[in-house]
Amino acid sequence: METLRQTLSCPVCLELFTPPVLVLSGAHNFCKQCLEEILLQQNCHHINGFFHCPLCRKVIYLRGRGIVGLLRNSLVESILEKFKYELEKMCTQEKRQLTQICEEHGENMNLVCLTDDEPICAICKLFGKQEDHNVAKIPEAYNARKKAFIKKLHLVHKKSEEARKETEKLINELTAGATDTKVMIDAVGTGLLKDICYRMAELQAKLHHDYSTKLEKLQVIANEAEASGQLYQQMETLLEQHENSVQFLQEDKKFKEKIEKVLEGKASYQDPPKHKISINSILKSSSEN
Template identity: 50%
Template sequence: MCLSDEEPICGICKLFGDHESHPVAKISDAYAEKKVSFAEDIQLVLQKWESTEQAMQATEKLIRELATSAADTLAMIDAIGDSLLGGIKRRVATLKRQLESEHSSKLEKLQLVARELEAPRQLYQQMKMLLQHHTNAVQFLHEHKRLKAEMERLVEGSVFPHVPTKDAIAIRRYFQELIRGIDITAFVFPETDQVLVSTPGLLEAWQAGCAMQGRLSQQVLEDTLYKALMGSASKPNEEAKLPGNPSHSSSSSSASTSSAQRSEVGSRESTV
């Protein structure tokens, strides 16, 4: 047994090989010594194991508790998340119904005004047509009576119907109702105060639904989001800069934004 390399060797290796200069011992003696030493090492490992067993059990308990808490948290996220999403979807549906009702009501009133304003032109065309193209005297007198009555009624009620100066849908009101109770500041990077939602993507989606009103500018959308973030407690000088404020168009000439942005924001105020 080579004591230097701790491996069994033959006699030739000791006499002529690499182990010639190494100390050696009988295999039986080395075996007995190593066996006693190995038994002592086993006891040391056993003591170490026994000393860590309690900590190991505590660690395994923590692992089980971690898995349980993760599963419970996931179930909570799913349940509460579905509930919140369901609530938002119901609110969206309610706002859409309100919007449809408001649009129908305002449209009906405006169409009534349009018909009343159209009445003089239609009557004029009918009277002119009768005067120039009546078949005979009998037909003229017959139609004359009806048109004369309509003319007198129209002239007597010479007051034009009231035409509202502004009757568009207030986008801001619906936007504020949509985010009511939602902490919109939770969706902001604290370092940059930038909304987490992709503003270009939101702008594109918004513009897609506003094709009849023209293109909305990036500034209009950002101003609306800014208003929602700041709340209704904005300072007077800040309020004048927000879209939808009556003084916005008059103060925009001194703003630091470009003239193109100012004109576009001013043109969209009525819908925001």
């Protein structure tokens, strides 16, 4: 096995070949990665360059394709794959055998100490700390323990299935409860939304009514203000353009009643809150109704 390992080892890194494995014209095999390092060491950087085989020193020409143009040894790679499989298999068997060897005496463990509940070798029983302990042969203990283990396995499986089914039941109940609660929340929410929409419509109607009423009153005041403005313009024209004192006195008599009416009239615009709208006033008037 060791000879085969040496045959399947790269002469550069001295480890098992790392595929891809390239073969030179002198029949020497190398890891592709190792050959790349050799080319660097020998300053071969061109695809048409050349280098010397590390073993026989034969000149190897790359011929325009670089290291990619070298042949790949598929046979060695196939043998290497099988060797690694067998090597891993042997290591597993060795580990399995080592687990059956007594670490203290290096003998096969063929007994089970019933007191300490652990495998031991014959020397442990004859001369070791288990000398006065009750023991049994491993095959007998193995068969009995295996049967008991299988029973416990079934019990654990049964317990696990019961727990799984009960958990699934609780999850289903939880999901159903959440679904029912969501339906109720949607129903209550829909009712609340209807009440809110009705309340909003009621408030908007009250707002429209108050706005229309107050706007109408303000338009009357605006018309009065416009009439006052016209009177002012007429009075100013008379003052600046009267032809004589007689004409002024005659026109002044005509304006007297209009002037007194304007000056004595109550200025309703002087009470601003009366003509304003606020959310508090809307809510208050709506609750009173």
